[in-house]
Amino acid sequence: MISKLDSVLLTQKKFIFHYKNVRWARGRHETYLCFVVKRRIGPDSLSFDFGHLRNRSGCHVELLFLRHLGVLCPGLWGSSVTGARMCYSVTWFCSWSPCSECAKHLSHFLSQTPNLRLRIFVSRLYFCDNEDSQEREGLRTLKRAGVQISVMTYKDYFYCWQTFVARRQRRFKAWDGLQENSVRLVRKLNQILQPYETEDLRDCFTLLGL
Secondary structure (H helix, E strand, C coil): CEEECCCCCECHHHHHHHHCCCCCCCCCCCCEEEEEEEEEEECCEEEEEEEEEECECCECHHHHHHHCHHHHCCCCCCCCCCCCCCCEEEEEEEEECCCHHHHHHHHHHHHHCCCEEEEEEEEECCCCCCCCCHHHHHHHHHHHCCCEEEECCHHHHHHHHHHHECCCCCCCCCCCCHHHHHHHHHHHHHHHHCHHHHHHHHHHHHHCCC
């Protein structure tokens, strides 16, 4: 089963503008979220829903997605007949990583919904340059809540192009710097999510006199 929350796919121009993983993302004030929702409905079949959202009326797109869960994930909080909860796997492809407040809301929500598994791929990191930023701590909060967070690479952009974009048979073409910027962002995200491991290594090197 395939359905879309938004009936219109992203235009090629809009996808490239908002998802381009440039170092200086000027003018990109909106966050786009492409999603895939999967649920096993039999031994050999899955339900498969997909679509995209963006910020609306001051509501961040991550919280906007949660408002639609009742439609996207029937039975998430238990069926009216048996009370059994359905299990869902949700994948997001976001143009920006979540802000600290959205991270808190998501972490709390997931703590109340153990039958929903969330994985987030991000094109760019939101306000994560400063080591003591709240956004960095927000990403660590999501990791502690069991969320898998990754930086988008070429194969993820290709998948989004094939799934969420009105491509008109046009093949996805990587922009200049896509690979280099992905590598840079992967390293930064790893440093953010593993600060304690890094500090432990530094302590070891200090003890060894290195």
